[in-house]
Amino acid sequence: MNRHDPRMSPKIVDVARTAGVSTATVSRALTAPGKVSAKTRAIVMAAVEETGYIVNHAARNLRRQQTGGIVVLVPNLSNPFFSQILSGIASVLSGAAFNVLIADTQQPKGADRQIIQYLHNNRADGLIVLDGGLPEHIFGNGDRQARPPAIFACEWIEGSEKLSVTIDxxxxxxxxxxxxxxxxxxxxxxxxxxxxxxxxxxxxxxxxxxxxxxxxxxxxxxxxxxxxxxxxxxxxxxxxxxxxxxxxxxxxxxxxxxxxxxxxxxxxxxxxxxxxxxxxxxxxxxxxxxxxxxxxxxxxRTTIGETAARMLLARINGGEDPVQSIRLPVDLVVRESTSAPRIA
Amino acid sequence: MNRHDPRMSPKIVDVARTAGVSTATVSRALTAPGKVSAKTRAIVMAAVEETGYIVNHAARNLRRQQTGGIVVLVPNLSNPFFSQILSGIASVLSGAAFNVLIADTQQPKGADRQIIQYLHNNRADGLIVLDGGLPEHIFGNGDRQARPPAIFACEWIEGSEKLSVTIDxxxxxxxxxxxxxxxxxxxxxxxxxxxxxxxxxxxxxxxxxxxxxxxxxxxxxxxxxxxxxxxxxxxxxxxxxxxxxxxxxxxxxxxxxxxxxxxxxxxxxxxxxxxxxxxxxxxxxxxxxxxxxxxxxxxxRTTIGETAARMLLARINGGEDPVQSIRLPVDLVVRESTSAPRIA
DNA sequence: CAATTGAATGTAATCGATTACAAGCAGCAT
DNA sequence: ATGCTGCTTGTAATCGATTACATTCAATTG
CATH class of the missing domain: 3.40.50.2300 (Response regulator)
Structure with a gap:
C-alpha cells in the first residue's frame, strides 16, 4: 500500500481519533458548525488540518442521496458560442461546491441512450440544457425514472413547462x-x-x-x-x-x-x-x-450562464415557488457593417 | 414519497427480486457478463429492462474506490480556443463512461484551495491539465494526498515528469x-x-x-x-x-x-x-x-483533446509503462495575409 | 463409483460519511 | 433534592453496489 493507494488517505475516523471525538462530531463540525461547541469545533478543525482530511464525495453523496454534480447539455461543444455561457455557469456552480459535468448532445455515439443516463437523478442533481432540439419526452416523468430539475438556457423546447433563461x-x-x-x-x-x-x-x-x-x-x-x-x-x-x-x-x-x-x-x-x-x-x-x-x-452570454446556474441552485435548494423564467434584454451595437444604401 | 423521490427508483435488489436471483448475480450479469450463464444473464437483463434499473454511481464508486470522473483544468474557459479541445476530450471520455468535469483555473474565488480539491483523487480518477501556469508543487505527491494521474495537453510545466500531448x-x-x-x-x-x-x-x-x-x-x-x-x-x-x-x-x-x-x-x-x-x-x-x-x-485541436483523453484512459486502466508523451505535428496554411514585401 | 474439478450462484462484509436516536450533563425552577 | 429543559456528544443504522468467500451441483477422471 504505497502513498498513491487511495486507501491511505485519511478517513473521518482518523480525524475523529486524532481529535478524540466521535465521527458524528467530526461530521457535524464540518457540515453544521452550529451544532458543535466552539471548543470541540476548534479541536476538530485542528485534527482535520493535521491529518489532511478531505471528505470522500462518493460516500457523502451515497448517504445524502445526491450527486454533487450539475450536467450541462451542450449542442456541439466545439461551437465557441457556448464557451462563454459555460464560463458563467462554471463560475457560479463551482462557487457553490457543485461539479460541472459537460455532455455534448451531438455526440454520435448512442446519443439517446447516453443522454438519458445523464438525465437520471443519480448522475446529477440538476441539468442546464442549452439544446432545444432534444425530444421533449426525455424530460418528462411519465415513467419510473426520477428526473432532476432542469433549466433551459438560450434555447428551449416550445410548450415545455420547464424554467428557462432566454433573450428576447x-x-x-x-x-x-x-x-x-x-x-x-x-x-x-x-x-x-x-x-x-x-x-x-x-x-x-x-x-x-x-x-x-x-x-x-x-x-x-x-x-x-x-x-x-x-x-x-x-x-x-x-x-x-x-x-x-x-x-x-x-x-x-x-x-x-x-x-x-x-x-x-x-x-x-x-x-x-x-x-x-x-x-x-x-x-x-x-x-x-x-x-x-x-x-x-x-x-x-456570461450573464445567461450565471443566471441559469443561480436559478437551478434556487430550484435545488429552495422550494419550487419563487423561481421564474427570465428573459434578458438585448441591444443593438452599431458598427461599420451597416450604412445607408448607395442609391438612396 | 412521490415519483420524484430518488428513493423510488429501482435498486439492484429490486432487479434481483424480479429476476429471482441474488444481487451478486445481477451485479455480475451487468459488469462481468462472462461470469454468469447465458440463461441467467438473459433473465437479469429482462428484469433490468422491466424495472428500469439504472446503477447508482455514488454506491458503485464508493465500493470501487473510484469516482467515474475526469477533471479538465482549463485556463479561462471563455476562450474559444479550448472549446475544440474540450470537444475532443468529451467525445473520447463519455464513450468510456467517464464524466467530464470542467474547472476554470482562472476563477478568482479561492482558486488555489479549490483546485487542490479537484486534484485529490476522491474527486476525479484523472486530470487533463490545459494550464501550464499552475504551480508545479500542487501536482507533487510529497504530502499525504493521493493524487490521480494527470496529463498535460497543449501547455505543460517545464521540467515536470508528467505525460503530455503537445505540438511542436x-x-x-x-x-x-x-x-x-x-x-x-x-x-x-x-x-x-x-x-x-x-x-x-x-x-x-x-x-x-x-x-x-x-x-x-x-x-x-x-x-x-x-x-x-x-x-x-x-x-x-x-x-x-x-x-x-x-x-x-x-x-x-x-x-x-x-x-x-x-x-x-x-x-x-x-x-x-x-x-x-x-x-x-x-x-x-x-x-x-x-x-x-x-x-x-x-x-x-480536436486530435489533441482526443489523444490526451485516450492517454489518460490508458494510464488509468493499464500499467504505467507503455504510455509516452506525444508531440503532434503542425503545418503551415498559406492564405492571403502574406505576400512578398512591396519593395523587394 | 468415489473423488476431483470447475462453473454458477448465494451470503454477507465492505466502501466512508451522515444522521436518527439515545444518552449524558449542566443549569434552573420547584 | 427532584425533575425538567436544552445543549453536546456518542452509538449504530443507513445509503446501494461490489466482491471475497462459501456453497451447490454437474461433469470428468481414475
Missing part, C-alpha cells in the same frame, strides 16, 4: 431590421438558423413582423437557409450572389454566419457596407474586430 | 518565419503570448532561431508583448504604429492576436498584406474567413 429573440431581430430600415434600406434579406430551431423561428418571426410593420416586401427568396455556422454563412453568400434581384441589406441570425457571409462577398468583390449592409446576432468577440466591424445584436 | 511549437514558429523569409521579407517582427507561458517561450525560441538561421536582425523592439487575446493583438498594432522603424512582416503567436492586429492596422489605413504580412498560430475557424484570410500554423 423576436425583439432582437426586430431591432436589427428597424436599424436597417432607419438607414433607408427597403430591400432586406435574412440568413436563418437551422430549420426547426426555436431561435431560428423567433428571429424569423421578429424579422418578418418588423418588415411588415415597415411595409417592406417579405420575399421568400431573400430568406436564406443556414445553421448558425461560419460555412453556412458562406453558402448564404453564394446564394445571394446567384440572385438576379438582390437585397441590399441582410440580417444574419448569428455573427458566425455574418462573418462567413461578408468573407465570401469580399472574395467576389462585393463591398460591405457599400454594396450590402450586414447585421449579425450574438456579438461574439470577433464582431468588434472583423473587417469591417460588425453591427450586431448583443446578448449577454 | 518551436518548429511551428520556425515554419512561420521561414515562410516570411521565403517571400523575401527581411524585417520581421513577433507578437508574443503572455510572459512566462511555455508556449510563448517556445514560439519565441523558434522565431529567434529561424531569424538567426536566415541571418536576419533580431530586434527587441520588434518583439511585442501580448497575451494570446484579441485585444492584445490590437495593442500590439498600436505599438507597431508607434514605431519609426517598422517590421514589414509580423508573426503573431495566436490567431486571435493576428486578427486584432490586422483589425487595428486596417482602422489606421495600413493594408495587409500589401503594407505588412501577417502570420498567425492556431488556425481557428475564423482564420479561413477573416478579411484577408489568415496565413497561419494549423494545430489539430
Amino acid at each position: 429573440n423576436v425583439a432582437g431581430a426586430a431591432m436589427a431590421i428597424d436599424h436597417l430600415v432607419q438607414l433607408g434600406h427597403s430591400r432586406i434579406g435574412h440568413v436563418m438558423g437551422p430549420p426547426d430551431n426555436v431561435l431560428t423561428i423567433r428571429r424569423q418571426e421578429g424579422t418578418t413582423a418588423a418588415l411588415e410593420r415597415a411595409h417592406l416586401p417579405v420575399r421568400r427568396e431573400w430568406y436564406f437557409e443556414g445553421d448558425f455556422s461560419l460555412p453556412s454563412g458562406v453558402r448564404a453568400a453564394k446564394a445571394w450572389l446567384a440572385l438576379r434581384d438582390r437585397p441590399d441589406a441582410v440580417f444574419c441570425s448569428s455573427d458566425a454566419m455574418a462573418c462567413g457571409f461578408m468573407s465570401e462577398l469580399h472574395r467576389h468583390g462585393v463591398r460591405v457596407p457599400d454594396d450590402v449592409s450586414v447585421v449579425g446576432f450574438d456579438d461574439i468577440e470577433i464582431a468588434e474586430h472583423f473587417i469591417p466591424t460588425l453591427t450586431t445584436i448583443h446578448q449577454p | 511549437n518551436v518548429a511551428g514558429a520556425a515554419m512561420a518565419i521561414d515562410h516570411l523569409v521565403q517571400l523575401g521579407h527581411s524585417r520581421i517582427g513577433h507578437v508574443m503570448g503572455p510572459p512566462d507561458n511555455v508556449l510563448t517561450i517556445r514560439r519565441q525560441e523558434g522565431t529567434t532561431a529561424a531569424l538567426e538561421r536566415a541571418h536576419l536582425p533580431v530586434r527587441r523592439e520588434w518583439y511585442f508583448e501580448g497575451d494570446f487575446s484579441l485585444p492584445s493583438g490590437v495593442r500590439a498594432a498600436k505599438a507597431w504604429l508607434a514605431l519609426r522603424d517598422r517590421p514589414d512582416a509580423v508573426f503573431c503567436s495566436s490567431d486571435a492576436m493576428a486578427c486584432g492586429f490586422m483589425s487595428e492596422l486596417h482602422r489606421h489605413g495600413v493594408r495587409v498584406p500589401d503594407d505588412v504580412s501577417v502570420v498567425g498560430f492556431d488556425d481557428i475557424e475564423i482564420a479561413e474567413h477573416f478579411i484577408p484570410t489568415l496565413t497561419t500554423i494549423h494545430q489539430p
Whole structure:
C-alpha cells in the first residue's frame, strides 16, 4: 500500500481519533458548525488540518442521496458560442461546491441512450440544457425514472413547462431590421438558423413582423437557409450572389454566419457596407474586430450562464415557488457593417 | 414519497427480486457478463429492462474506490480556443463512461484551495491539465494526498515528469518565419503570448532561431508583448504604429492576436498584406474567413483533446509503462495575409 | 463409483460519511 | 433534592453496489 493507494488517505475516523471525538462530531463540525461547541469545533478543525482530511464525495453523496454534480447539455461543444455561457455557469456552480459535468448532445455515439443516463437523478442533481432540439419526452416523468430539475438556457423546447433563461429573440431581430430600415434600406434579406430551431423561428418571426410593420416586401427568396455556422454563412453568400434581384441589406441570425457571409462577398468583390449592409446576432468577440466591424445584436452570454446556474441552485435548494423564467434584454451595437444604401 | 423521490427508483435488489436471483448475480450479469450463464444473464437483463434499473454511481464508486470522473483544468474557459479541445476530450471520455468535469483555473474565488480539491483523487480518477501556469508543487505527491494521474495537453510545466500531448511549437514558429523569409521579407517582427507561458517561450525560441538561421536582425523592439487575446493583438498594432522603424512582416503567436492586429492596422489605413504580412498560430475557424484570410500554423485541436483523453484512459486502466508523451505535428496554411514585401 | 474439478450462484462484509436516536450533563425552577 | 429543559456528544443504522468467500451441483477422471 504505497502513498498513491487511495486507501491511505485519511478517513473521518482518523480525524475523529486524532481529535478524540466521535465521527458524528467530526461530521457535524464540518457540515453544521452550529451544532458543535466552539471548543470541540476548534479541536476538530485542528485534527482535520493535521491529518489532511478531505471528505470522500462518493460516500457523502451515497448517504445524502445526491450527486454533487450539475450536467450541462451542450449542442456541439466545439461551437465557441457556448464557451462563454459555460464560463458563467462554471463560475457560479463551482462557487457553490457543485461539479460541472459537460455532455455534448451531438455526440454520435448512442446519443439517446447516453443522454438519458445523464438525465437520471443519480448522475446529477440538476441539468442546464442549452439544446432545444432534444425530444421533449426525455424530460418528462411519465415513467419510473426520477428526473432532476432542469433549466433551459438560450434555447428551449416550445410548450415545455420547464424554467428557462432566454433573450428576447423576436425583439432582437426586430431591432436589427428597424436599424436597417432607419438607414433607408427597403430591400432586406435574412440568413436563418437551422430549420426547426426555436431561435431560428423567433428571429424569423421578429424579422418578418418588423418588415411588415415597415411595409417592406417579405420575399421568400431573400430568406436564406443556414445553421448558425461560419460555412453556412458562406453558402448564404453564394446564394445571394446567384440572385438576379438582390437585397441590399441582410440580417444574419448569428455573427458566425455574418462573418462567413461578408468573407465570401469580399472574395467576389462585393463591398460591405457599400454594396450590402450586414447585421449579425450574438456579438461574439470577433464582431468588434472583423473587417469591417460588425453591427450586431448583443446578448449577454456570461450573464445567461450565471443566471441559469443561480436559478437551478434556487430550484435545488429552495422550494419550487419563487423561481421564474427570465428573459434578458438585448441591444443593438452599431458598427461599420451597416450604412445607408448607395442609391438612396 | 412521490415519483420524484430518488428513493423510488429501482435498486439492484429490486432487479434481483424480479429476476429471482441474488444481487451478486445481477451485479455480475451487468459488469462481468462472462461470469454468469447465458440463461441467467438473459433473465437479469429482462428484469433490468422491466424495472428500469439504472446503477447508482455514488454506491458503485464508493465500493470501487473510484469516482467515474475526469477533471479538465482549463485556463479561462471563455476562450474559444479550448472549446475544440474540450470537444475532443468529451467525445473520447463519455464513450468510456467517464464524466467530464470542467474547472476554470482562472476563477478568482479561492482558486488555489479549490483546485487542490479537484486534484485529490476522491474527486476525479484523472486530470487533463490545459494550464501550464499552475504551480508545479500542487501536482507533487510529497504530502499525504493521493493524487490521480494527470496529463498535460497543449501547455505543460517545464521540467515536470508528467505525460503530455503537445505540438511542436518551436518548429511551428520556425515554419512561420521561414515562410516570411521565403517571400523575401527581411524585417520581421513577433507578437508574443503572455510572459512566462511555455508556449510563448517556445514560439519565441523558434522565431529567434529561424531569424538567426536566415541571418536576419533580431530586434527587441520588434518583439511585442501580448497575451494570446484579441485585444492584445490590437495593442500590439498600436505599438507597431508607434514605431519609426517598422517590421514589414509580423508573426503573431495566436490567431486571435493576428486578427486584432490586422483589425487595428486596417482602422489606421495600413493594408495587409500589401503594407505588412501577417502570420498567425492556431488556425481557428475564423482564420479561413477573416478579411484577408489568415496565413497561419494549423494545430489539430480536436486530435489533441482526443489523444490526451485516450492517454489518460490508458494510464488509468493499464500499467504505467507503455504510455509516452506525444508531440503532434503542425503545418503551415498559406492564405492571403502574406505576400512578398512591396519593395523587394 | 468415489473423488476431483470447475462453473454458477448465494451470503454477507465492505466502501466512508451522515444522521436518527439515545444518552449524558449542566443549569434552573420547584 | 427532584425533575425538567436544552445543549453536546456518542452509538449504530443507513445509503446501494461490489466482491471475497462459501456453497451447490454437474461433469470428468481414475
